[in-house]
Amino acid sequence: MADFVQVLDPGHGGDDPGAVANxxxxxDLTLKIALYARDYIHELYEGVKVYLTREKDVFVSLIERANFANRLxxxxxxxxxxxxxxxxxxxxFIYNGNYPNKPKTQALRNVLHDTIVSETNLANRGKKEANFAVLRETNMPAVLTxxxxxxxxxDAAFLKSDDNLRKIALAHAHGLAKAHGWKAKPNKQPSPQSSSPSKGKVFYRVITGSFENRENAEQCVKELKAKGFDSFIDVYKK
Ligand SMILES: [Zn+2]
Incomplete structure (x- = not known):
């Protein structure tokens, strides 16, 4: 089966900074979230290819963004x-016009919206419709967050933390996966350690996870430490 093609569109860029405050x-924020989300999706799910309308700080017009997705x-x-x-x-937001795939667009948006609200704890302002160019000019179901x-x-204090931008990105990954029914990649387990414990004592190691991405491992350690378990990251090379 062909890969699922997901386009992520980091708003603004280059001469267009978007909203500026605090x-x-x-x-900058939209680009980081999109880049993190792309990495999370490729790391966590099978059969999905993510494309970004921009990968750096450059201006891309609204119609070019829509055309990019349409061409793909x-x-x-x-x-x-x-x-x-x-x-x-x-x-x-989804497009407010009448179009054949609106029920599908709506259903996908609802799952993504609810996942992001529950994972980020940002206040829920609701599911809306608008006549935005990127939503109107794209041929496939489209959403704007x-x-x-x-x-x-x-909110600005929340957005200042890179951890929170990752949280928003991961929520997009989880929400899109749930909406589209993407299949999670199986967890890769490290092979058993060959070295025996010293002084005849037997130690039992508990491995809680194995990650391809260091940030994910650090997040896991952080969560374990917060729950009172001492833990550390062991780098394992294949
Ligand atoms: Zn914007």
């Missing part, structure tokens, strides 16, 4: 933005 620029004949388009204008929390308000002090 020392943050929308274009993508299965789904997800545009990633940060909000501004005096609100607080998360909202998502607005991940917090850059001009709200508590």
């Amino acid at each position: 020392g943050l620029r929308e274009k 004949n993508a299965d789904h388009f997800c545009s990633i933005h940060i909000n501004a204008g005096g609100g607080k929390g998360f909202e998502s 607005e991940n917090g308000f850059i001009d709200n002090p508590s």
Whole structure:
């Protein structure tokens, strides 16, 4: 079966910074979230190819973004933005017109929206519709996420942390996977250690996970430490 083609669209870029406040620029945050989300999806799921409408700080017009996805004949388009204008929390948009795949577009959006709200704890501002060019001009189901308000002090504080940008990215990965029914990759287990414990004593090691991505391993250690288990990362090369 052909790979599922997911396009991620980091909003703004280059001369267009998007919303700017509290020392943050929308274009930087959307790019980080999209890059992290791409890595998470490729790491965690089988049979999915993620393409980004931009991978660095460059300007790409709205119509070029839609055309990019149309040329790829993508299965789904997800545009990633940060909000501004005096609100607080998360909202998502689909195109407000009448179109044949609207029920499907809506269903996919609902799953993604609910997953992001529950995993990020951003306030839920609701599931919305709008006449946005990237949503209107794309041929496949398309969604646009607005991940917090850059001009709200508590959302901005949340967005300043790279861990939280990763959390938003992972929530997009999980939500898209759930919406599209992507298959998780099997966990790779390290082979048993060959060295025997010293001084005749027997030790029993507990391995909680094996990760291809160092950040994921660090996150696991952090969670274990928070629960009172001492743990460390052991680097294992194949
Ligand atoms: Zn934006």
